[in-house]
Amino acid sequence: MSADPRVSIHPDSSVLLAAIAARLITKLVDVQDRYGEATVVLTGGSMGIGTLRAVAESPACPAVDWSKVNVWWGDERFVDADSDERNSRQAAEALLDALPFAPERVHVPGAAGDFATADDAAADYERRLAEAAAAEHAADYSDARPDAPGRLPRFDILLLGVGPDAHIASLFPEMAGIRETQRLVVGVENAPKPPPSRISLTLPAIKSAQEVWMVVAGEDKAGAVGLALAGAGHVQVPAAGARGRSRTLWLIDAAAAAKVPEELVRKEPASA
Numbered sequence: 523m524s525a526d527p528r529v530s531i532h533p534d535s536s537v538l539l540a541a542i543a544a545r546l547i548t549k550l551v552d553v554q555d556r557y558g559e560a561t562v563v564l565t566g567g568s569m570g571i572g573t574l575r576a577v578a579e580s581p582a583c584p585a586v587d588w589s590k591v592n593v594w595w596g597d598e599r600f601v602d603a604d605s606d607e608r609n610s611r612q613a614a615e616a617l618l619d620a621l622p623f624a625p626e627r628v629h630v631p632g633a634a635g636d637f638a639t640a641d642d643a644a645a646d647y648e649r650r651l652a653e654a655a656a657a658e659h660a661a662d663y664s665d666a667r668p669d670a671p672g673r674l675p676r677f678d679i680l681l682l683g684v685g686p687d688a689h690i691a692s693l694f695p696e697m698a699g700i701r702e703t704q705r706l707v708v709g710v711e712n713a714p715k716p717p718p719s720r721i722s723l724t725l726p727a728i729k730s731a732q733e734v735w736m737v738v739a740g741e742d743k744a745g746a747v748g749l750a751l752a753g754a755g756h757v758q759v760p761a762a763g764a765r766g767r768s769r770t771l772w773l774i775d776a777a778a779a780a781k782v783p784e785e786l787v788r789k790e791p792a793s794a
């Protein structure tokens with residue numbers, strides 16, 4: 523089961539980021555109302571980190587009980603733990619350090635100093651996901667979630683940026699990661715976007731999320747966005763394969779929307 527994409531276009535990237543932040547806060551509050559906790563999967567890049575900064579700046583930020591938010595990463599750069607290139611470190615600076623997140627709920631993928639290879643760190647991350655899935659299974663959170671797949675905890679919202687080549691997380695066109703159908707996490711070497719070593723959820727893991735939100739801005743993304751929404755194959759255009767179980771939301775600015783098929787466009791009010 524997966525949801526067809528819906529597209530929401532905002533005039534520019536700063537309006538877009540504020541709108542994504544408002545939407546994310548509202549969604550986290552709704553999920554917490556229902557289950558007592560909520561799970562978000564973060565991503566890197568300017569839009570992934572910009573979203574977190576916008577959440578921190580939002581007046582509605584305190585509406586979320588941040589101590590009951592579970593955090594995972596859709597991908598991480600396999601570099602030393604204290605490197606500024608780490609998605610998790612950038613996320614900490616943008617949002618997590620300023621709020622009362624519970625350390626045991628924040629699941630940072632392994633770093634280069636702790637594992638010999640990105641594959642080793644990926645295997646560790648996959649094991650931790652399975653442990654979280656098993657723990658959830660014993661708790662109310664999963665009782666309310668009969669559709670949760672066995673090897674993954676439930677992901678309520680999974681954020682993805684999109685590269686100009688249409689990569690998502692660290693799944694790049696034509697490479698092994700985007701072709702993976704069994705493993706949930708892979709180590710990636712020779713990524714075309716630096717740094718070259720990375721860890722990434724695979725498409726089956728991404729597609730387990732209840733909601734997948736694609737957060738994209740800039741005219742250099744228009745081609746990738748247009749192809750993805752026109753239904754290209756996911757091996758060539760990884761972003762085309764990203765789908766949530768109940769919602770697939772493309773939150774994009776006008777520049778990135780230049781090549782979106784007209785029938786998919788749903789205009790947001792400028793003030794949204």
Ligand SMILES: O=C(O)[C@H](O)[C@@H](O)[C@H](O)[C@H](O)COP(=O)(O)O
Nearest residue numbers: 566567568569683684685690691
């Ligand atoms: O670690 C990373 O580099 C990312 O997770 C990557 O998938 C990113 O989200 C896209 O490249 C979009 O990045 P921008 O938002 O900066 O264009």
